[in-house]
Amino acid sequence: xxxxxxxxxxxxxxxxSSASFSxxxxxxxxxxxxxxxxxxxxxxxxxxxxxxxxxxxxxxCHTYARRAPVAGIPPLQKCMGCHNGIESVxxxxxxxxxxxxxxxxxxxxxxxxHDLPDYxxxxxxxxxxxxxxxxxxxxxxVCGYCHGDVKEGTVARRxxxxxxxxxxxxxxxxxPTDKTAQATAQGxxxxxxxxx
Amino acid sequence: xxxxxxNRRDFLKVLGWxxxxxxxxxxxxxxxxxxxxxxxxxxxxxxxxxxxxxxYFNSTCAQCDAGCGISGKVREGRVLKLEGNAASSINRGRLxxxxxxGVQAHYNxxxxxxxxxxxxxxxxxxxxxxxxxxxxxxxSGDEIAFLTGNLSGHLKVLLGNYMDALGSKNHYVYDAxxxxxxxxxxxxxxxxxxxxxxxxxxxxIVSFGADxxxxxxxxxxxxxxxxxxxxxxNNGGRGVLVQIExxxxxxxxxADRWIPANPGTEGVLAxxxxxxxxxxxxxxxxxxxxxxxxxxxxxxxxETGVSAEQIQKLATVLKERSPSLVIAGGGAEGYxxxxxxxxxxxxxxxxxxxxxxxxxxxxxxxxxxxxxxxxGTTGLKAFNDGxxxxxxxxxxxxxxxxxxxxxxxxxxxxxxxxxxFKVALTDAIDETAAQADLVLPLDSxxxxxxxxxxxxxxxxxxxxxxQPLMERLYDNTRSAGxxxxxxxxxxxxxxxxxxxxxxxxxxxxxxxAKGALGGAGMDDDEFWNTVLSNGIVKTGNASSSxxxxxxxxxxxxxxxxxxAFPLRLLPYVQxxxxxxxxxxxxxxxxxxxxxxxxxxxxxxxxxxxxxxxxGVVEGDIVEVASKSGSIKAQAYIFPGIHPDAVSVPFGNGHxxxxxxxNGVGANVFQMLDPVFDQETGELAINETHVKISKxxxxxxxxxxxxxxxxxxxxxxxxGRVASNKIDLSKEV
Numbered sequence: 001x002x003x004x005x006x007x008x009x010x011x012x013x014x015x016x017s018s019a020s021f022s023x024x025x026x027x028x029x030x031x032x033x034x035x036x037x038x039x040x041x042x043x044x045x046x047x048x049x050x051x052x053x054x055x056x057x058x059x060x061c062h063t064y065a066r067r068a069p070v071a072g073i074p075p076l077q078k079c080m081g082c083h084n085g086i087e088s089v090x091x092x093x094x095x096x097x098x099x100x101x102x103x104x105x106x107x108x109x110x111x112x113x114h115d116l117p118d119y120x121x122x123x124x125x126x127x128x129x130x131x132x133x134x135x136x137x138x139x140x141x142v143c144g145y146c147h148g149d150v151k152e153g154t155v156a157r158r159x160x161x162x163x164x165x166x167x168x169x170x171x172x173x174x175x176p177t178d179k180t181a182q183a184t185a186q187g188x189x190x191x192x193x194x195x196x
Numbered sequence: 197x198x199x200x201x202x203n204r205r206d207f208l209k210v211l212g213w214x215x216x217x218x219x220x221x222x223x224x225x226x227x228x229x230x231x232x233x234x235x236x237x238x239x240x241x242x243x244x245x246x247x248x249x250x251x252y253f254n255s256t257c258a259q260c261d262a263g264c265g266i267s268g269k270v271r272e273g274r275v276l277k278l279e280g281n282a283a284s285s286i287n288r289g290r291l292x293x294x295x296x297x298g299v300q301a302h303y304n305x306x307x308x309x310x311x312x313x314x315x316x317x318x319x320x321x322x323x324x325x326x327x328x329x330x331x332x333x334x335x336s337g338d339e340i341a342f343l344t345g346n347l348s349g350h351l352k353v354l355l356g357n358y359m360d361a362l363g364s365k366n367h368y369v370y371d372a373x374x375x376x377x378x379x380x381x382x383x384x385x386x387x388x389x390x391x392x393x394x395x396x397x398x399x400x401i402v403s404f405g406a407d408x409x410x411x412x413x414x415x416x417x418x419x420x421x422x423x424x425x426x427x428x429x430n431n432g433g434r435g436v437l438v439q440i441e442x443x444x445x446x447x448x449x450x451a452d453r454w455i456p457a458n459p460g461t462e463g464v465l466a467x468x469x470x471x472x473x474x475x476x477x478x479x480x481x482x483x484x485x486x487x488x489x490x491x492x493x494x495x496x497x498x499e500t501g502v503s504a505e506q507i508q509k510l511a512t513v514l515k516e517r518s519p520s521l522v523i524a525g526g527g528a529e530g531y532x533x534x535x536x537x538x539x540x541x542x543x544x545x546x547x548x549x550x551x552x553x554x555x556x557x558x559x560x561x562x563x564x565x566x567x568x569x570x571x572g573t574t575g576l577k578a579f580n581d582g583x584x585x586x587x588x589x590x591x592x593x594x595x596x597x598x599x600x601x602x603x604x605x606x607x608x609x610x611x612x613x614x615x616x617f618k619v620a621l622t623d624a625i626d627e628t629a630a631q632a633d634l635v636l637p638l639d640s641x642x643x644x645x646x647x648x649x650x651x652x653x654x655x656x657x658x659x660x661x662x663q664p665l666m667e668r669l670y671d672n673t674r675s676a677g678x679x680x681x682x683x684x685x686x687x688x689x690x691x692x693x694x695x696x697x698x699x700x701x702x703x704x705x706x707x708x709a710k711g712a713l714g715g716a717g718m719d720d721d722e723f724w725n726t727v728l729s730n731g732i733v734k735t736g737n738a739s740s741s742x743x744x745x746x747x748x749x750x751x752x753x754x755x756x757x758x759x760a761f762p763l764r765l766l767p768y769v770q771x772x773x774x775x776x777x778x779x780x781x782x783x784x785x786x787x788x789x790x791x792x793x794x795x796x797x798x799x800x801x802x803x804x805x806x807x808x809x810x811g812v813v814e815g816d817i818v819e820v821a822s823k824s825g826s827i828k829a830q831a832y833i834f835p836g837i838h839p840d841a842v843s844v845p846f847g848n849g850h851x852x853x854x855x856x857x858n859g860v861g862a863n864v865f866q867m868l869d870p871v872f873d874q875e876t877g878e879l880a881i882n883e884t885h886v887k888i889s890k891x892x893x894x895x896x897x898x899x900x901x902x903x904x905x906x907x908x909x910x911x912x913x914x915g916r917v918a919s920n921k922i923d924l925s926k927e928v
Contacts, residue, residue: 067246073237109235112233157230
């Protein structure tokens with residue numbers, strides 16, 4: 001009897017301690033900004049110059065966002081479309097690097113900074129249609145829901161947690177269905193929308 | 197004392213529980229990775245290309261010779277999935293499992309990626325082709341041989357030109373599981389090797405061993421016709437299918453009646469049916485009637501093992517349900533008297549008046565130079581005889597693996613050594629390439645240009661165009677067309693200098709004929725783009741006609757069985773493996789055989805009664821020995837086979853085909869006896885007699901089905917009726 005008692009106390013104790021240890025390591029659902037680490041890119045791309053100073057629409061370069069699940073990185077061809085004609089910055093080191101890649105026809109291997117786990121499907125097109133097309137919200141604001149205030153940064157850096165709890169925190173809110181309607185709707189909250 | 201009470205077992209329990217606690221609490225959170233993976237953007241992107249969205253390109257399937265059109269989904273420059281091309285009159289948007297696995301043939305990790313010598317040293321293309329040229333110098337045309345699988349289209353033309361340039365007539369076409377005997381019999385009876393079979397118009401089909409739903413000639417086309425036949429779209433009611441074969445195939449399993457006539461007696465049964473039809477009032481030409489008068493129901497019943505009642509019922513069904521269709525297939529032709537069997541079946545068709553109704557003139561592409569060369573085993577035999585006589589110094593192989601699929605009695609592997617320089621054009625180091633002195637690596641079908649004309653085209657004749665669905669996976673592979681073009685340029689540089697590569701050759705040839713191919717009035721680019729966009733070119737039909745020349749058939753007397761080898765071996769052509777060239781595709785190994793559901797292995801199929809007599813149970817490893825060789829494989833007890841026969845599937849038992857094929861199953865080609873069809877000289881694959889002995893090992897058979905017979909868990913899902921209790925006349 002004592003044997004069983006001791007054994008069970010030991011078991012409960014161990015279970016409780018390991019469970020509480022892991023509970024401590026589980027982060028609470030966090031909707032606050034969560035700045036990711038600085039990631040070195042092959043070319044230090046200044047988002048601020050493009051999105052803020054020049055006022056270029058996000059979807060001018062990330063043109064696939066409204067048509068596909070992924071926003072895509074623009075092809076080099078797109079960079080060259082403008083930079084071929086901008087004499088004033090042609091001798092800057094970053095632009096020289098760009099031209100070098102173009103002349104060698106060598107693609108740039110960017111580092112992913114918004115890399116969801118493979119079992120999560122995020123669809124850019126759906127979100128762009130909902131907020132930009134239907135609700136007519138400003139593009140930079142909508143992209144910023146997930147990507148933060150890109151126009152203030154240089155090299156892209158993760159700004160938001162992109163965890164499931166964080167996604168759900170937005171999907172639980174009631175959003176107007178279009179820019180004039182009083183009706184509201186929530187984002188889908190069933191598992192298979194993202195975990196297919 | 198705690199040490200005494202807390203023993204090792206308890207300690208392990210505690211350890212286990214605490215481990216589980218950590219595991220449970222650790223679930224549910226995976227961090228987003230920053231900067232761990234790269235995302236590579238395009239340098240220049242096509243406008244139609246959107247990342248994450250697939251684009252479809254049409255091409256032609258190269259997994260078998262049926263020539264189905266395919267449509268490949270390509271995303272971010274990689275081909276992901278194949279579908280059937282809806283515009284193709286052969287498969288009308290459908291595709292079989294073998295075709296689907298074309299993607300895996302492309303991504304197969306065991307592909308040869310660089311030209312190499314027999315010793316495995318890597319070469320560049322210039323050196324490799326230079327070696328061929330050097331070895332051909334001073335060698336006469338008679339001393340050069342080229343063995344290929346079935347060829348058609350522009351590749352066939354190019355090879356013909358190459359052989360002409362070398363002054364050689366030794367191009368042998370070899371297909372290990374071809375319907376070659378039936379072709380010859382059809383040619384005699386109808387004037388066409390492969391007439392169009394209108395399954396959809398028939399009210400009853402009697403198939404003598406043609407597995408048209410599984411592996412025979414053009415299964416995707418036949419399957420769709422079969423669906424129409426069963427729905428009664430063109431024949432005014434559900435059609436009845438009777439399958440006569442000693443080893444049940446997929447088609448047999450779908451039939452209303454599966455009749456396991458004694459192996460080899462298909463011709464006797466067909467003549468018996470003609471006799472019975474004549475007696476029942478069907479008009480039979482007098483000379484034919486006289487020639488079959490000896491085949492009375494009793495005699496036929498005795499020889500075939502089919503009851504007299506069953507024969508009468510069959511005759512009644514055939515008489516009352518017209519038009520009917522009778523087909524001879526692999527089950528009927530693989531005998532020393534295979535030609536007579538096939539001729540008897542063709543005669544039955546003629547007596548029934550089916551020619552012109554359900555047996556029609558085929559659609560023929562009006563470019564005879566592109567028509568397929570349909571080979572059989574006679575091509576292999578001639579090639580082997582040449583090797584054995586030491587005639588050949590330089591031999592090429594393409595699309596054929598004779599070292600694997602030639603029976604051991606041919607001693608092909610030894611004979612091949614007599615040739616001093618052997619070149620293998622191949623995508624994997626198969627058994628033949630392993631013996632080669634030079635291996636030239638081929639592009640996959642997803643990477644190469646080509647054209648294909650199918651042997652069987654029921655309607656709307658077309659040329660299938662093969663185009664790359666993606667860039668090469670390996671820089672140093674080349675398409676068969678490019679290799680042949682380089683080789684022919686070595687001989688006749690001036691004639692081919694206009695063509696930089698095979699693409700230019702193919703495009704030039706197709707565009708040149710645009711007037712005849714429906715492109716009159718289009719400019720060249722527009723026409724060529726239309727061709728590529730469609731994946732096929734409709735050619736219009738050349739005139740072709742059938743004749744019904746009914747001639748009496750004389751069947752040889754049955755040969756007494758050899759008591760030392762009491763059972764007949766009926767090798768089985770599996771729908772997904774065919775002659776074994778696809779055994780290195782894991783999807784196909786993983787796909788259960790439609791009847792036995794066995795995966796990743798060979799098996800010896802035997803009737804429960806035979807197994808009981810031999811004391812064999814499922815999973816026993818048995819040795820199947822013929823006069824010419826033996827194999828060992830697991831036994832599988834199956835009621836769908838004649839008690840006097842055993843069946844082993846073709847396709848497995850490879851030794852060098854790569855990680856997914858090596859050591860899986862046994863190679864049944866090797867043990868076939870040297871018996872040939874007396875008219876055509878084709879190898880009679882059902883004429884091998886064997887004995888079975890237990891080895892003393894037993895394994896668990898890896899299969900998808902449950903216990904033998906299926907218990908249905910007591911739920912009576914499908915009712916059971918003994919076959920002799922079913923009244924076939926109700927299906928009339």
